Amino acid sequence: xxxxxxxxxxxxxxxxxxxxxxxxxxxxxxxxxxxxxxxxxxxxxxxxxxxxxxxxxxxxxxxxxxxxxxxxxxxxxxxxxxxxxxxxxxxxxxxxxxxxxxxxxxxxxxxxxxxxxxxxxxxxxxxxxxxxxxxxxxxxxxxxxxxxxxxxxxxxxxxxxxxxxxxxxxxxxxxxxxxxxxxxxxxxxxxxxxxxxxxxxxxxxxxxxxxxxxxxxxxxxxxxxxxxxxxxxxxxxxxxxxxxxxxxxxxxxxxxxxxxxxxxxxxxxxxxxxxxxxxxxxxxxxxxxxxxxxxxxxxxxxxxxxxxxxxxxxxxxxxxxxxxxxxxxxxxxxxxxxxxxxxxxxxxxxxxxxxxxxxxxxxxxxxxxxxxxxxxxxxxxxxxxxxxxxxxxxxxxxxxxxxxxxxxxxxxxxxxxxxxxxxxxx
Amino acid sequence: xxxxxxxxxxxxxxxxxxxxxxxxxxxxxxxxxxxxxxxxxxxxxxxxxxxxxxxxxxxxxxxxxxxxxxxxxxxxxxxxxxxxxxxxxxxxxxxxxxxxxxxxxxxxxxxxxxxxxxxxxxxxxxxxxxxxxxxxxxxxxxxxxxxxxxxxxxxxxxxxxxxxxxxxxxxxxxxxxxxxxxxxxxxxxxxxxxxxxxxxxxxxxxxxxxxxxxxxxxxxxxxxxxxxxxxxxxxxxxxxxxxxxxxxxxxxxxxxxxxxxxxxxxxxxxxxxxxxxxxxxxxxxxxxxxxxxxxxxxxxxxxxxxxxxxxxxxxxxxxxxxxxxxxxxxxxxxxxxxxxxxxxxxxxxxxxxxxxxxxxxxxxxxxxxxxxxxxxxxxxxxxxxxxxxxxxxxxxxxxxxxxxxxxxxxxxxxxxxxxxxxxxxx
Numbered sequence: 001x002x003x004x005x006x007x008x009x010x011x012x013x014x015x016x017x018x019x020x021x022x023x024x025x026x027x028x029x030x031x032x033x034x035x036x037x038x039x040x041x042x043x044x045x046x047x048x049x050x051x052x053x054x055x056x057x058x059x060x061x062x063x064x065x066x067x068x069x070x071x072x073x074x075x076x077x078x079x080x081x082x083x084x085x086x087x088x089x090x091x092x093x094x095x096x097x098x099x100x101x102x103x104x105x106x107x108x109x110x111x112x113x114x115x116x117x118x119x120x121x122x123x124x125x126x127x128x129x130x131x132x133x134x135x136x137x138x139x140x141x142x143x144x145x146x147x148x149x150x151x152x153x154x155x156x157x158x159x160x161x162x163x164x165x166x167x168x169x170x171x172x173x174x175x176x177x178x179x180x181x182x183x184x185x186x187x188x189x190x191x192x193x194x195x196x197x198x199x200x201x202x203x204x205x206x207x208x209x210x211x212x213x214x215x216x217x218x219x220x221x222x223x224x225x226x227x228x229x230x231x232x233x234x235x236x237x238x239x240x241x242x243x244x245x246x247x248x249x250x251x252x253x254x255x256x257x258x259x260x261x262x263x264x265x266x267x268x269x270x271x272x273x274x275x276x277x278x279x280x281x282x283x284x285x286x287x288x289x290x291x292x293x294x295x296x297x298x299x300x301x302x303x304x305x306x307x308x309x310x311x312x313x314x315x316x317x318x319x320x321x322x323x324x325x326x327x328x329x330x331x332x333x334x335x336x337x338x339x340x341x342x343x344x345x346x347x348x349x350x351x352x353x354x355x356x357x358x359x360x361x362x363x364x365x366x367x368x369x370x371x372x373x374x375x376x377x378x379x380x381x382x383x384x385x386x387x388x389x390x391x392x393x394x395x396x397x398x399x400x401x402x403x404x405x406x407x408x409x410x411x412x413x414x415x416x417x418x419x420x421x422x423x424x425x426x
Numbered sequence: 427x428x429x430x431x432x433x434x435x436x437x438x439x440x441x442x443x444x445x446x447x448x449x450x451x452x453x454x455x456x457x458x459x460x461x462x463x464x465x466x467x468x469x470x471x472x473x474x475x476x477x478x479x480x481x482x483x484x485x486x487x488x489x490x491x492x493x494x495x496x497x498x499x500x501x502x503x504x505x506x507x508x509x510x511x512x513x514x515x516x517x518x519x520x521x522x523x524x525x526x527x528x529x530x531x532x533x534x535x536x537x538x539x540x541x542x543x544x545x546x547x548x549x550x551x552x553x554x555x556x557x558x559x560x561x562x563x564x565x566x567x568x569x570x571x572x573x574x575x576x577x578x579x580x581x582x583x584x585x586x587x588x589x590x591x592x593x594x595x596x597x598x599x600x601x602x603x604x605x606x607x608x609x610x611x612x613x614x615x616x617x618x619x620x621x622x623x624x625x626x627x628x629x630x631x632x633x634x635x636x637x638x639x640x641x642x643x644x645x646x647x648x649x650x651x652x653x654x655x656x657x658x659x660x661x662x663x664x665x666x667x668x669x670x671x672x673x674x675x676x677x678x679x680x681x682x683x684x685x686x687x688x689x690x691x692x693x694x695x696x697x698x699x700x701x702x703x704x705x706x707x708x709x710x711x712x713x714x715x716x717x718x719x720x721x722x723x724x725x726x727x728x729x730x731x732x733x734x735x736x737x738x739x740x741x742x743x744x745x746x747x748x749x750x751x752x753x754x755x756x757x758x759x760x761x762x763x764x765x766x767x768x769x770x771x772x773x774x775x776x777x778x779x780x781x782x783x784x785x786x787x788x789x790x791x792x793x794x795x796x797x798x799x800x801x802x803x804x805x806x807x808x809x810x811x812x813x814x815x816x817x818x819x820x821x822x823x824x825x826x827x828x829x830x831x832x833x834x835x836x837x838x839x840x841x842x843x844x845x846x847x848x849x850x851x852x
Contacts, residue, residue: 035500035502036500044495067427069433071461093520095520139499141499155500
């Protein structure tokens with residue numbers, strides 16, 4: 001893609017009211033635009049990152065038999081009254097603004113357990129219909145009293161929610177373990193090391209729940225964790241303290257702020273009870289369906305990645321979630337030969353299946369272009385200049401490293417292609 | 427995909443309160459679930475169709491230089507006050523449900539001209555930043571007094587909105603023509619013949635606007651059109667009558683109900699004026715940016731396709747938007763050999779890149795399976811039975827035709843692959 005077409009300009013100064021690294025760097029880099037407190041536009045660069053994350057999530061959800069669907073954001077009162085959640089203040093209610101309509105009985109969904117249970121009731125009636133798992137990637141809304149930390153706690157955000165339906169608890173917990181593995185894989189592909197953290201249960205769950213936590217100073221949660229065996233508990237439920245022995249391996253426990261990027265809930269039968277979601281067993285008995293629900297904050301994940309992967313110059317995207325794999329920079333583009341070479345390389349890279357952003361801007365100095373590339377944080381930077389052209393080469397640099405390397409321009413597409421392929425097969 | 431995993435069951439009877447063909451067939455076929463009046467869940471089959479349509483729209487938007495982004499649904503009062511559209515009743519307002527928060531100054535976006543103009547102001551300041559075009563595919567909300575006709579007029583729906591920014595009207599109208607062509611291509615790939623219809627302008631446009639209309643009895647619009655040269659006007663602005671001479675080719679004009687699937691607006695400078703969106707010309711002058719906006723109702727398009735493509739038995743999806751290309755049906759699957767053959771064929775079809783739905787259900791009669799296949803409407807039906815196996819073959823049938831044909835099972839993946847490839851290259 002041509003950088004001149006992106007409707008982005010990097011900004012020199014960071015927004016004063018947004019102290020978190022993710023908000024500062026994502027706004028400055030032209031990934032997001034702040035519309036209101038806790039409400040952002042995902043600009044083309046940011047939207048690309050969100051799509052990369054969403055694609056990873058889709059692949060791993062499909063791999064464990066999840067099927068994608070899409071539920072409405074407008075949730076009618078009848079759904080939430082069934083579980084007494086209509087009164088929950090976190091939901092944005094829809095006002096009557098036209099006296100001819102009854103529009104005061106809707107809330108913007110912040111989660112969809114009730115809606116999916118009501119839907120499931122139409123399609124599940126026999127043991128033959130179980131198990132089944134469905135998910136969606138959808139905008140969610142929360143009436144946050146304190147929208148803060150950029151995309152970490154917003155009023156409108158992108159979320160993946162998966163719901164599973166089972167004949168019994170044994171089948172639920174067997175699937176629960178599959179989801180755990182899928183979640184670790186998703187976060188790992190996003191470059192994040194996560195701790196599976198024991199957290200509190202709730203009225204709606206049959207046991208403790210689990211969270212996936214990323215260590216980060218900006219995180220709102222605090223966890224007690226074992227560096228050695230990875231055992232972790234949310235401090236909210238933990239009786240353990242920093243320095244105590246790990247209950248699993250007896251190492252000394254550490255404590256840290258952390259960002260919750262995912263959570264999984266063994267719901268049991270609370271929702272199926274509320275909606276009378278039963279199935280007929282092989283022997284003709286009626287039984288309540290056993291459910292689980294599993295969330296991942298897609299836009300929060302983008303923020304968490306930035307919190308972990310940045311330096312003083314900007315973002316350093318892990319490869320699978322980078323908006324582009326390569327950032328091609330043409331210097332001295334007033335030189336016709338150089339511009340022709342850069343444009344040909346741009347096309348050759350695209351032909352090789354490499355997603356490339358081409359800085360074709362004619363009115364920027366090399367210094368400005370390099371600073372922008374560091375801020376935007378695409379993994380491979382490729383520079384074509386008068387100097388490199390003398391060697392029929394381009395300069396290649398990893399955003400995460402200092403070293404540069406000259407590579408023959410005609411070898412470059414194949415070289416990058418093999419690099420990217422190796423990363424994917426890992 | 428396995429049909430048993432889809433969380434769908436076809437329903438024998440159609441919903442009584444939904445007389446339109448699209449609502450009846452999409453609900454019965456398990457494509458959508460009605461949550462509330464005008465509010466639907468897209469079940470896995472329906473979501474696949476919407477994704478196919480969205481992908482076509484993306485391809486054609488990208489081809490004319492559109493760049494994708496994603497704006498918020500929550501739109502703050504300040505945006506709509508700038509153009510005096512805060513008072514418009516079609517917007518769902520967000521109620522204050524927590525006295526600590528000021529949440530009574532948001533509306534759910536039903537269109538995003540104001541938001542994108544405010545964003546553009548941050549990134550457009552020079553002639554060098556123009557032209558630029560951005561689009562999104564997003565859930566929109568309308569406080570419809572009469573939600574009706576299934577997905578044709580909903581309260582929550584999926585929409586593509588494109589916005590373009592230009593230095594002058596000449597550039598706008600040159601892009602406007604490109605969008606026209608892209609729209610015809612999109613609708614044609616969706617199997618729809620559309621009439622480009624002259625429609626009324628508005629306070630915010632600099633001339634008449636254009637709509638893309640699909641002839642259909644259920645359509646809420648009425649158009650006067652020429653069968654020969656395709657000239658068309660919306661009856662709301664037309665001085666022409668049925669039987670009059672076409673102003674372009676003098677043929678006799680016809681009249682029909684029609685569904686508006688897209689519209690394009692030459693906005694001019696009304697929004698840039700409201701937000702003071704100016705740019706500096708080459709000679710240093712300040713000028714207002716000239717804008718256009720262009721919509722396609724993605725979910726309405728799905729409904730329009732069903733209105734045009736159905737018969738007494740169900741939907742007949744055009745190939746590019748079908749949820750799957752092939753529907754594999756195994757009969758007598760209690761026969762182990764037959765089941766093994768069907769499963770192998772299922773995998774071979776997938777390996778050949780053919781999207782296939784496999785009816786693996788063991789408790790359905792052949793008659794039920796055939797009826798479901800006709801209702802769901804996937805282009806190619808493939809039946810494997812004791813009878814076809816005698817000839818090492820499967821029975822192939824187009825949903826749109828009556829004839830069946832026996833084809834050697836080992837030739838089938840390659841045969842279908844070549845068929846699909848030919849369709850795509852058209």
